[in-house]
Amino acid sequence: MAMNESQFLDLLDAHQGIIHKICRLYRDSREDREDLFQEIVFQLWKSLPAFQEKATFSTWMYRIALSTAISAFRKQRPDIRYTASLPDELAESHEHDEQRERLFEALRKLSDADKALITLYLENLSYQEIARISGISENNVGVKLNRIKHKIQQLLKNG
């Protein structure tokens, strides 16, 4: 049975955290993140008729959200980066948050494809699910993830 707008909004509400994380990973400024969030929500709604309930909502959502984040045009803006010292993030200044900020900085340095794969891994998806969403073989997922994790460890060590 086709999902109506209200059901879609409820599911979106429950899963919006991951969309915000993807926006934060793929865009540097708050304005660009907000634009990307709107673009992803628009694409999810537009692609909903093609959603087959053989897949879970979240699996389908990861595919649309990550494809949109990678392929949407970035607006030409001055390269102003929001760092940990900005007012909206000052509240998160204790040690735990510092560790999370360091992780995010390392993730942002990865290529677009690597960001997509590591996002799916960090979301606790199995290699089989990651392969199904990304379109690469399960073996290749394992190889690539090992390389990406190694790269992150290096970035964290050097950062």
Added chain:
Amino acid sequence: MENDALKSAWQDLPTPQKSNPELKSILHESAHPVLKGIRRQLLIELVGFTAFLLVYYDFFDGDRKPLYANMLLVSAMLLVMAHNIAGYLLTRRGIKGNTIRQSLEDRLGDMKTYAIVSVALRVLAAACLWFFFMSVVTFDAHRYWLLAVVVVLVLVQITALSRIWLGRLKRMREVIADF
């Protein structure tokens, strides 16, 4: 940071929370940030071009110019608008494919088509303007120099546009190859 620590740091990341009405307000095409910009640009161009054509017809004796010259001028403006409409249609197109890789390949195909359409429409619009001026202006040495400057500027613009598209296509091919 160990793998489990990585996962828990990721999962504990605080994220903003939009309310249900806020989410509803951004669901539709009218709220789309890029589409909104293109619509605004189309409206401005439509108003601007209409105003120009009215002024041109009344103040610059458009009615005394040959019909084909007027048609060329209108065609040039319609081509510029067609370019924006093509961009609008590309942006509003939904994500296709069953995997991220397929979606990106599909998007690359769309981008290639739009890149060709984009550059071709600019060239055609410039050609229409060129023939229009050639047909209605009597040239002397000074005007030929002016025309040469305009031609160079148009060529620079078309070259820059082509390079922007080649860069975008290259970037997308690299992302696909990286999967």
